[in-house]
Amino acid sequence: xxxATVVRVPAADVVLDADVVVPIRTRAVVLFAHGSxxxxxxxxxxxxAGRLHGxxxxxxxxxxLTKEEEQVDATTAQLRFDIALLSRRLTAVVDxxxxxxxxxxxxxxxxxxSTGAAAALCTAATRPDQVGAVVSRxxxxxxxxxxxxxxxxxxxxxxxxxxxxxxxxxxxAATALRAPYELRMVPGAGHxxxxxxxxxxxxxxxxxxxxxxxx
Numbered sequence: 001x002x003x004a005t006v007v008r009v010p011a012a013d014v015v016l017d018a019d020v021v022v023p024i025r026t027r028a029v030v031l032f033a034h035g036s037x038x039x040x041x042x043x044x045x046x047x048x049a050g051r052l053h054g055x056x057x058x059x060x061x062x063x064x065l066t067k068e069e070e071q072v073d074a075t076t077a078q079l080r081f082d083i084a085l086l087s088r089r090l091t092a093v094v095d096x097x098x099x100x101x102x103x104x105x106x107x108x109x110x111x112x113x114s115t116g117a118a119a120a121l122c123t124a125a126t127r128p129d130q131v132g133a134v135v136s137r138x139x140x141x142x143x144x145x146x147x148x149x150x151x152x153x154x155x156x157x158x159x160x161x162x163x164x165x166x167x168x169x170x171x172x173a174a175t176a177l178r179a180p181y182e183l184r185m186v187p188g189a190g191h192x193x194x195x196x197x198x199x200x201x202x203x204x205x206x207x208x209x210x211x212x213x214x215x
Contacts, residue, residue: 009062009146011092018062018093020100021053028107028132028214031096033090033116033123035132044192044199045113048137049204053087057210058106060097064089064119082117083143087122094127110153111206118143125150133213135206138191140165141173152192155181156209158202159188 004019019040024031030052032045040061049059049214063070064086069079079085090110097103112120117139124131125147134155141148141157155177159167167185174183184205189198 005192009093009096011089013130014066014089016062016064016066016089016093018060020060021049021055022058022102023056025056026058027056028109028210029103029144029177030048030061030111030210031060031090031093032064033064033086033110033112038093042113043201044139045093045111045166046069047199048111048211051207052210055211057109057207057214058103060093060098062093064116081143083115083118086116086119087126090123093125094123094130096128106143107132109135109210109214111135111137112139113137115140115143117141121151121155122147128152131208134201135209137202137206138162138169139161140166140169142169144173148173151177151179153179154209155179155185157181158205159183159185159193160193160198161185162189163191163201166191
C-alpha cells in the first residue's frame, strides 16, 4: 500500500486537507472530487485510488469543504450542491498540484463522484490546457450546466445499471458535451456501487480511461 502524505492546500479564503500518494515511476496524477456528504476518507474513492496507484498514477484526494463547512452541510445539505464553490476549490487544488515538484509536468485527470462530477467537469472547462481526462462515477454532470459545452477533456460517464434516474440525467447531460465521451453502464450496480464487484469494475474502467487519455 502506498503511503499517503497529508498536506494543506490553500484555496482562496480557506485551507483544505488533502492526501497525496505518488507511486514510483508515476505517469500522471488524478485528483478526486467527492460527492454528496462525502470526504477524502470515502472508502469507495480510496479503493479506486488504490487501483490507480497500482497502474502508476498519483492521486490527490482533497476535502473540498472545511470541517466547519462539513458540519453545516451535514444539517443543511446545501454546500454539496454548490457546484460553483466546489469547482472553485477543485480548480485551486489543480493549480496547487501542478506546482508541486513531484507532480509538475504530469498529465492531470479528474475523478468525480455524485455532485463532485459536476465540479470536476466545471474545473475541466476552466482548465482545458491542464485537465486531460475526466471520469464520473454515479455523477451528476447535469449540474455543470452551460459549462458542459466548454469541456475539452475526454469524459467517461459511469452509471449503475440499477440507477435509472441518474442514468437518464447522464444521458441528457452528455448531449451537451462537445468533448469525446462515453456513457457506460456498470452491470448490477446501484447508485453507491455497493454491490459485490461493481466498484472493481469502476476502478478497471477508470484506470483504462486514464491510461488511454493521460499517456
